[in-house]
Amino acid sequence: MIEDKNQQRTNLSELGEFGLIKHLTKNFEINQPSTFKGIGDDAAVLDFKDKKAVISTDLLIEGVHFDLAYMPLKHLGYKSVVVNLSDIYAMNAKPTQITVSVAVSNRFPLEALEELFDGITLAAKEYTIDVIGGDTTSSQKGLIISITAIGEAEESELVYRNGAKSNDLLVVTGDIGSAYMGLQVLEREKQVFQVNPNNQPDLDAYTYIIERQLKPEARKDIRTLLHALEVKPTSMIDISDGLSSEIIHICKQSEVGCNLYEDKLPLDPQLINVCEEFNIDSTTVAINGGEDYELLFTISMDDYDKIKGNPNFTVIGHMTPESEGIHLVTRANTKIPLKARGWNALNG
Amino acid sequence: MIEDKNQQRTNLSELGEFGLIKHLTKNFEINQPSTFKGIGDDAAVLDFKDKKAVISTDLLIEGVHFDLAYMPLKHLGYKSVVVNLSDIYAMNAKPTQITVSVAVSNRFPLEALEELFDGITLAAKEYTIDVIGGDTTSSQKGLIISITAIGEAEESELVYRNGAKSNDLLVVTGDIGSAYMGLQVLEREKQVFQVNPNNQPDLDAYTYIIERQLKPEARKDIRTLLHALEVKPTSMIDISDGLSSEIIHICKQSEVGCNLYEDKLPLDPQLINVCEEFNIDSTTVAINGGEDYELLFTISMDDYDKIKGNPNFTVIGHMTPESEGIHLVTRANTKIPLKARGWNALNG
Incomplete structure (x- = not known):
């Protein structure tokens, strides 16, 4: 290895x-x-x-x-x-x-x-x-x-976790889920290696997701970029424990709810391929896989035009009154309550 | 136990x-x-x-x-x-x-x-x-x-390690060596306990030195006291690794030498008794035992009158030109080079 x-x-x-x-x-x-x-x-x-x-x-x-x-x-x-x-x-x-x-x-x-x-x-x-x-x-x-x-x-x-308001847009930088699937590939190769130490793995099809796991970068560019765009997020958190967990942190501390849209989740094509290979639902990976070290933040609807079309940002949902709860809106337009650390729960 | x-x-x-x-x-x-x-x-x-x-x-x-x-x-x-x-x-x-x-x-x-x-x-x-x-x-x-x-x-x-000057006085707070001997007593009791778990140890003769090991305090009073006395040390360090080691840090960073006087070392009577019981030289313990969390500092000779007679402070030596080296002056008035972490070396 x-x-x-x-x-x-x-x-x-x-x-x-x-x-x-x-x-x-x-x-x-x-x-x-x-x-x-x-x-x-x-x-x-x-x-x-x-x-x-x-x-x-x-x-x-x-x-x-x-x-x-x-x-x-x-x-x-x-x-x-x-x-x-x-x-x-x-x-x-x-x-x-x-x-x-x-x-x-x-x-x-x-x-x-x-x-x-x-x-x-x-x-x-x-x-x-x-x-x-x-x-x-x-x-x-x-x-x-x-x-x-x-x-x-x-x-x-300074931007805290507790400033999100109802109707704010929920934005994520980069793409998500890849670090988690990179880990799954590495774990699989480790098993293969233990059976046959002479096996030379061909990891070409997994370079991006493995790099996301082994050599992640922090988003040092976002602070400068937001400043240049004159956007100050109303709340912000980094995605280390998985998207769902971090959304719930923002919602609880800001006392708001959230609708997260499945069809908006930014996934790398390599991640989608590997999820198919592993027969794992890519949405589950994107929502619950951790270690992406992307930034998740909320902005006022008024700032939407400033970030629209910027390849660094994806609007993945919007905040709601707290009483409406925290939901994933699926491609089939059904609403599922979002749970923290749901990886095991969803697959258990 | x-x-x-x-x-x-x-x-x-x-x-x-x-x-x-x-x-x-x-x-x-x-x-x-x-x-x-x-x-x-x-x-x-x-x-x-x-x-x-x-x-x-x-x-x-x-x-x-x-x-x-x-x-x-x-x-x-x-x-x-x-x-x-x-x-x-x-x-x-x-x-x-x-x-x-x-x-x-x-x-x-x-x-x-x-x-x-x-x-x-x-x-x-x-x-x-x-x-x-x-x-x-x-x-x-x-x-x-x-x-x-x-x-x-x-x-x-702010006081650093590198400000000591030749002729400055070397001062220590409190007493030293007790935390180390407290540890030796606890180690001995642990051995006894392993042989006979029903043995109830009588630790009354060791309360001070055991407390120095198990519940040390940091010298929060010294900062206030020095301020009130209008004394600013020229260098300062805390004694966590043993007196000799810390003296050498100050000497190296300040580019000075030091004469440390054996007969000036502040030892608690309980420590002296326990050293006798264990048949260990108390000077060796005071110089090389760590974890006392007392402060060691140097002051200008001009400030001597301000600290003289204060029970919190003991002048234990003075700084010399770097070329004269770092020495312990024994009770018999012989000079021994001071070594860092000498505990094992001295007893080996």
Whole structure:
């Protein structure tokens, strides 16, 4: 499979904790004006001046959130950062710094950690954020990654989950469901590999959906784009747990209902093909599959003309009074109540 | 032993992730003016106005950083917070917020997590900080706690590790070494318990040193005290990894040397007794034992009169030109080079 076989193995204990941190963080640059002091003291020092600071944190556990059988460590490092930045973009803020804590069992050589940090460094460059601190320690089992992301925004720019109003349009960026089906393909290949380790998988037909799973990007462009279009969403959230779950978050916090239209869901053609191959309903995947890291937001009907025809945005529904509930309107025009985390429920 | 036997066991899956977070965070209050928006969105929003923000993070792993055989979960929650706040105080800043991420295996019932969060809530109250975010997930093995602490300070108040000058006095708060020996006592009792589970340990002679290990406090008073005395340290660090290790950090970053005086080390009488009982050299313990969470700082000789006789402070040495190196001056007036993490080395 895609697993990388390291030739060289340097035992982590050869460097010691301080040597290890120094070695792993040597490529980190400071670029953000708000980073007053980075790695190297008891704490980093940040200066946001008149801006608000936003902060979000995620804990990723091997065997729960990722499987190193098909997730190369460099991709994992990259994705761990992206997942956190997505939360900052979902506030309509600009990410500026992260802290990175890593715990590893002694089965990981230095070279493995270097790969992980290569991915982290690449993401930090790509998104122009500073790595300002962290912690490196040993674990009893597996790899554990904890990242805290920090960002900044003017107060007037911030968008919360609770501002959606009845009649607002529900908009999603990009396409959805692909990350989930990418995972299904990788899981299937893992099974094949376990039966026959010499099997060379042909993954050409799955490149897009696999990339959505292994190397997702956060939508850093949307903040700039919305600003240029002079659209401020009334609410916003990122799609990490699946569309239905995130719609319900917005509805509950904004005290509104929602009609989501099945025929409007933006699906990549590759996703549709793979769903047919797996004999899975693509709507179910699009609604309940997670990890797309697209942004879901609501805008006033008055702003519709500003986003109409923009290939980054798809209007997938509209908000209703809370009393009308939260529904999926199917192609056959029947209304089904939308449930959170419905993947297992729908298939169980 | 001190282990708490829970009668009730509620399986975590009964609540689901969102229900669990809601349940565990329901007692958290917002008290800090800089907390603009706490738990409940993609990210928390903070407003430090003209102050600098400081940020520090720690990852605590069961079996590496703590042992639930003698660490009650409520104490663990409390200590996890304190450990992080100590880093903020070491910048001469005031802690204001934390994020808390927790991963648990399915052997933990809800009641265990409630105890952990009771300790976290207690620490948040005691130190007047807001819990503004976090993550709750499952682990493959054991309990994992990741805390990020945030604080604020005027730029002029901040104290770094790199400001010590030759001739500055080296000062430590409180006493040192007790947390380490508290751990040795607990480890010994654990062995006894494994041989005879009905043995009731008599720990009266060890209350102080055990409390230093199980329920340490961060020195929130020092910032206020130094301010009142009109003393600004030239450098500061907290003692988490042991005195020698922290002295070396200050020396390296400040490019100075140091003479540390054995006869000045502040040791609690209980610590001295226990060291005798264990037949361990108390100086070795004081220098290399970690987890005291006291503050170590340097001040200009001119400020000596301001701190002289204050029971919170002990002058334990002075800084020298870098070329003179870093030494322990023994009671017999011989100079021994100070080594970091010397515990094993000294006894090996």
